[in-house]
Amino acid sequence: METLFIQIKTLLVNAAALVLPPWGVTLSSMIISALAILGLGPLIMMYLTLMERKVLARMQNRIGPNRAGPWGLLQPLADGIKMLTKEDIRPSAADPLLYFLAPILIAVPALMVFAVIPFGKGMTAADLNVGVLYFVALSSTTTLVIFMASWGSRNKYSVLGGMRSVSQMISYEVTLVISVVPILMAAGSLSTQTIVESQSGRWYAATPWGLLSCMIFFICGLAECNRSPFDLPEAESEIVAGYHTEYSGMRFALFYMAEFMNVFSICALTVTLFLGGWQGPLLPSWLWFLIKTYLLIFIVFWFRGTLPRLRADHLMGLAWKFLLPLAVMNIPAAAMSHFLSEPFSTAVPLAILMVSVAVLSFFNKGYAAEKRVYHFTD
Amino acid sequence: MIFGAGILKGMLVTLRSFVNSYFKKPDQGGLFTVEYPEKRLVAKERFRNFPFLVYDEKPEDPRCVACDICAKECPPKCITIVRDADAEGRPLKKPALFDIDLSVCMNCGICEEACPFDAIFMDHEFEIAGTERHQSLLYHKEDLLKSNGYFRQIRPSDAALIDARRKEAEDKKKAALKPAAPPEKKE
Incomplete structure (x- = not known):
């Protein structure tokens, strides 16, 4: 069970080796991984x-x-058929090229980030040595596409949604990147595979600085993929549907797909960076990875189901005035734990972080206005 | 107050209803949905919907005497009655035609209140959806006639009252028709 998927792939590559030249085998190995991801994402x-x-x-x-x-297990299929058979409407004032390209382009980064996610032991499609950087860089391009969609559809609600998305992304991207820095310092690598392996003794989320970092990363990740309570760009009660107001049918489905794949990849990366990735006893590594990821998705x-949407100024305030300084303070705290010996390596960062919080x-x-006291004349 | 305590409290509320929905009974905070086509709530006796006609013994002799009161009282005018006649053309005390257009009926129950012959009552039947707009919702006499037994079944307390009243009236009538019986003297 442990190496189930690796064995399947080896089998396929060996079968390809019988008929293909050596370069064809290398190519087919890549194609098999790519196809697996392309199938996995929509599923x-x-x-x-x-x-x-x-x-x-x-x-x-x-x-x-x-x-x-x-249990409604065929519901996604029914939804898919509905989406495919719906009329495809393009507003007459829309920019044809941008309007056409945006739904296609938004699915690309959402699928590409799956390449660096370690789904199990030795199950990273492309073990880049700059994996985390690749993830952050690609996931932030989503904003550009969202703005393309909003500008291309020539709708005031779309443009409002796009504007909100850009401002939200600028605020939270910075905090997201800074919150990963302590992990990169501790693991000494940007490769997701190495980061998971370095957590074999202790998850990073089990240290005070790691836990804080994990929480900041998760909150910023939610803001990145426009999930509630940070769903201002598509706030249906305020601006219809935000950037995808004018999209219907399969084009809308692509936006929806990208959003859900982003949720999955953010949760998967949180698991990779902070919760020990595929590490776990007894069960196969890929199963551990999926269990942890789906628990995080449940939290999303x-x-x-619980929180109302944040107000725009509260959203900005939370990012710039609370999360960013905290993430910055987290870096020296992580450094302390690295250079100090045992009792102090937990206590000093904990003290620093508690004081900063x-x-x-x-x-x-x-x-908060002072409570008024009314004096009545007798 | 700790930073974020309100959020945690709210999260607990939703988690509790999530867990309760799987493990608790409806009256203890679980799911109270009744999944309609498979399961259904027990109809209340006073529930009223579309009207129907009552017959006592056989459908050929309905209680209805074609007096046309209900058709006149009906606010949206959805009832059409044509009186029956015998071979010589003399009017009979029963309808030849009794149509109710259910697409027009507004379920007010005034026909039931207006009927002096206890012939028309409100039914519990509500699944009358059709694929066609006019003919499938135009109910004729044959569709509307239902037995008194059915009426007793859906509205037992009303049926008991009405049956008692009708029996009393019938007894009085019989007594009045009996010429041989000596008139009871009372002071």
Whole structure:
């Protein structure tokens, strides 16, 4: 079970070696990995939509989709057929090229980031030595495409959504990158595979600086993929549907797909960087990875079922005035734990972080008007 | 107050209803959905929907005497009645035609209140959807006639009252028709 998928791939490559020249074998190995990811992405997305609807329904005391197939398992297929057969409308004032390209381009980075995610022991499609950098760089291009879509569809709500997306991304991207730095310092590498291997003794999330880093990374990741409570770019109660207001049918489905694949990849990367990746006892490594990732995805849906949307100024305030300084303070804390010996290597970072959280929450305290006291004349 | 305590409290609320939805009974905080086509709620006796006609013994003799009161009282005018006649053309006390257009009916129940012959009542039947707009919703006499037994079954307390009243009236009538019986003297 442990090497199930690796064995399947070896089998296929060996079969290819019988008929193909050596360069063809190398090429076919790449193509097999690429095809696996191309198939995996949409499959994950389809069932994430079902999972989200089920989880949200249960949180709201409803049953959720249960008509198509047992437990609604065929619901994603039914949705797909509906999306494909819907009329494809293009607004007459839309920019034809941008409007056409945006839904295609948005799925590209969402699929490409899967390449560096270690799904199991030796199951990284491309073990780049700059894996984390590659991930951050690619996932931030989504914003560009979102702005393309919003500008291309010539709709004021779309443009508002695009603007919000850009401003949100600029704020949270910085914090996201800085929150990863302690992990890179501790692991001494940008390769996702090496980072997972360096957590064999202790997960990074089990240290005070790692836990904080994990929380900041996760929150910023939510903001990156426009998930609730940071779903301002597609706030349906304020700006119709934000950047994909004018999209319908399969084009809309591509935006939806990219969003869910981003959720999956953000959760997968959080698991990789902080929660020990595929490391775990007894069960096969890829199963451990999937269990941890789906637990995090459950938390994402849980947030969606609980929290209302943030106000735009609160969103900015949270990023610049709270998370960013905290992420910066986290770097010296991680360095302390690296250079000090045991009792101090936990206590000193913990002290630094507790003080910074206290100071930051003191300065971030919002203005609350003094309670008025009314005096009545007798 | 700790930073973020309110968020944690809210998260606990949603988690609780998530877990309860799987493990608790409806009255203890679990799911209370009744999945309609497979399961259904027990209809309340006073639930009223579309009208139907009652017959006592056989459908050829309905209680309806074609008096046309319900058709006149009906606010959206969805009832059409044509009185039956015998071979010589004399009017009979029953309808030849009794149509209710259910696409027009507004379920008010005024026909039931207006009927002096206890012939028309509101039904519990509500699954009358059709694939066609006019003919499938135009109910004729044959579709509307249902037995008194059915009425007793869906609305037992109303049926008991009405049956008792009708029996009393019938007894009085019989007593009045009996010429041999000596008139009871009362002071």
